[in-house]
Amino acid sequence: MELGDINERISEILLAIADFLEMKGENVYRIMAFRKAARTISGLPKRIECKEDVITLPGIGKVIGDMVEEILKSGTASLYEELKREIPEGVREFQQIQGIGPKTAFNIYKITGASSLEELYELVLSDRLREFNELKGKTLEKVYSGIEKALEKKRMLRLDQGFAVYLAVKDIFKSNPYVKDVVLVGGLRRGKEVNNDVDILVLTEDKAKITPLLETKIDSYRIDIKITTPEMFFYDMFLYTGSDSHTSRVLELLGENRNFNSEEEIYNTLGLQYVPPEIREGRGEIELAREHKLPDLISLTDLKGDLHTHSLWSDGTANILDMAISCIKRGYKYMAITDHSGSLKVAGGLTPEEIIEQHKELEMIKDKLNGFTILKGIEVDILPDGSLDTPEEILKELDIVIASIHTNFKMEEKEMTERIIRAISNPYVDILAHPTGRILLEREPYKVDIERILKVAGERGVIMEINSSPERLDLNEALIREGKRYGVRFSINTDAHSPLHLDNSIYGVITARRGWLEAKDVVNTYDLNDLIEVLRR
DNA sequence: GCCGTTTTCGGCCCGACTGTTTTCAGTCG
Structure with missing residues (x-):
């Protein structure tokens, strides 16, 4: 049996098509279109029943709309089946090996005929992989050194x-x-x-x-x-x-x-x-x-809002109103919309002018929210020198500023620590998001003296995020406990890029519980007024 | 493949890093 509902099935087929097209060197924008549509569909809050459910969504046009209809009717798409005949599904998994991308994955298949990670591992174990003359140097090394981790990643949950x-x-x-x-x-x-x-x-x-x-x-x-x-x-x-x-x-x-x-x-x-x-x-x-002195652990129902969310303005897949409606359905009283800032071009980061434009949209939808509050926020990028990529005259207009790192991960520990401390010392920064940058089973945390960061955060009242994405869970439980000792306050955020992602808050709450947190330690359990009090310190 | 306040074609999403590199392709974030 396989996991996943129809939305996930459709999304998975679109992602597979994108991977296959990429291996074949197709037009990058066509590939991106499939990936974007896959993301949008996997983040929808309701199950797709017909073509009309998707055709109106941003980034989904006639071709993908028809494809969705085909999948709904037959369970698969002819383009997908066609591509699978050319490239076995398992070849996509080669990309799980660090440093192996689509081109090399396809190449390995063409050279060796291996069509799954397991088959490739067989070749590694018997050392027959070295016998293929076309595979050499760093590529060969990467396969040998990375394949066990890739296999492990496949088994771990x-x-x-x-x-x-x-x-x-x-x-x-x-x-x-x-x-x-x-x-x-x-x-x-x-x-x-x-x-x-x-x-x-x-x-x-x-x-x-x-x-x-x-x-x-x-x-x-x-x-x-x-x-x-x-x-x-x-x-x-x-x-x-x-x-x-x-x-x-x-x-x-x-x-x-x-x-x-x-x-x-x-x-x-x-x-x-x-x-x-x-x-x-x-x-x-x-x-x-x-001694009957266990902490009264936080629970999911304590959360009153989400302070880290994205919309179509940057790399989210839904508009602000739909994100807000999903929050209201969850019983939240507030959310912060925190799209990426300008320097993060891959994620469609907002320039100062666009931020002001976004605020006009927030003004316009205000009346539709029945007392639910959307805080004007941003996820501002921390530049390599620790400065922020958005001018302070913009930041001071906002209700909430989240700072985070998305580039230049490979700094030395001292440099990285200084970088983050400078960022959180900026008086406009309220929250440090995904503080260690790790991606579970994918990417190690960046080298940073996190204890020092926690200490400074505790002293300065900067809130540390517990990023609830099950791929991040950053901070982790150990650092949460450490932070609590330094008097740090936390925020359990989903970093949602779609309405469905808002449900990830449960993973953040579980992680916070493992870190022994109570509701009072977490600012988004506060009533709006108390929260604003904490933000405007 | 999608989209449209230069609207049915032409632009979209970019920079850093690395190595079968020396002017470019592939990978990663």
């Missing part, structure tokens, strides 16, 4: 992928009458940012009857199904959820009893406060639970 797999498995199991319950356990239940498998606990009174289900496959991810009985259910839930160091400490205290009516009861029996899954890591939580 980010939070979004893990939850999607869990829900798919749950659906399958729940349709069996002998299955009484299906719950998530393991690292994923604790909210770990990446996991090598999905641990699922299945409750049944008749194990034999569900044996065929144990063969369930979702893509090529590892699924670990554990079976339990009604008597052992809560004990097993507890047993399979916590980290070893957490669980073993509780077990020492617990004795022989295995029959509980809830996880809470397990902790309470021992005189401990209930420990939420996200902090069952053996980092001092048991001691605090004994």
Whole structure:
């Protein structure tokens, strides 16, 4: 079984077409058009049912509109099928190897005939890859040094992928009458940012009857199904959820009893406060639970707004009003629209003139919002010397300024640290976004003395972002805890580029919980007036 | 492939870095 609804299926086909066309050296703007359409479709808040649902969207015209219709009818697109006959799907995965792009990926296929990462890995393991004379030098080195990481990336699950797999498995199991319950356990239940498998606990009174289900496959991810009985259910839930160091400490205290009516009861029996899954890591939580002094962890419903969002003005896929409507539907009271600034040309960054134009649009839609507030913001780029790429006379007109790094990642630590400190010392900067720049399973954080940044942020009252994109989760849990010690305040933002991305806030909340944060530590749990108070320090 | 306040063609999205580079192609962000 494969994951994903029809929107994702359409989006995936368009992305594949773009990749194939790129390998073949097609017109770059045609390729970009497919990618843009794919992004727009994957970010739509509602399921596509007909061509008319997409044809009015920006960046989708007749050709892609017809293609969507074809996919809705037949499940695939003829152009996609045609390209797949020429280039096997698996060749796209070669690009997961660091430094291998579309041209080299296609070339490797043409030279070796390998049509998947696994086949290519076979050639590496047996060292036969060196026998192809056309492959040499750095390209060969990159394949040898990068392929294992690429394979690992394919197996590992980010939070979004893990939850999607869990829900798919749950659906399958729940349709069996002998299955009484299906719950998530393991690292994923604790909210770990990446996991090598999905641990699922299945409750049944008749194990034999569900044996065929144990063969369930979702893509090529590892699924670990554990079976339990009604008597052992809560004990097993507890047993399979916590980290070893957490669980073993509780077990020492617990004795022989295995029959509980809830996880809470397990902790309470021992005189401990209930420990939420996200902090069952053996980092001092048991001691605090004994004193009943665990933090009152933030929850999703505490959020009152999103302070980092994009629109069509830069590289978002929806207009401001649609983003706002999605926020209102979530029950938010406010959002900040923070499109990219001018120097970030790839993302269509806004010039000062465009920023002023954007504010006119905000004025115009104000009346349609029923008291919902859109803060005038920007995600301003931090230049290599730590200055900001937008003039201060513009910044001072804004309600909120987010600063972040998108270029020149490869600086030395000292330089990078100075760069960021200069940026957050600018009196107009409210928030530092995705403070370490990492992309999970893709890109390491840039070299930076993050402790120093956190310290300065704590002193100066600069808010640190917890970027909720499941690909970033930046800051991570460890740095959140560190920041809290320095008195830092946080903001859980989605960095949404589409309405659907607003749902990613759950991953930020989970990460904040793992960092022991309470609602008061997070500024976008505040009422609007209190938030503005914090911003205008 | 998409788009349109120079509207059915011609422009769109750019700069830094690297290496089978020496005037360019490929990759990355």
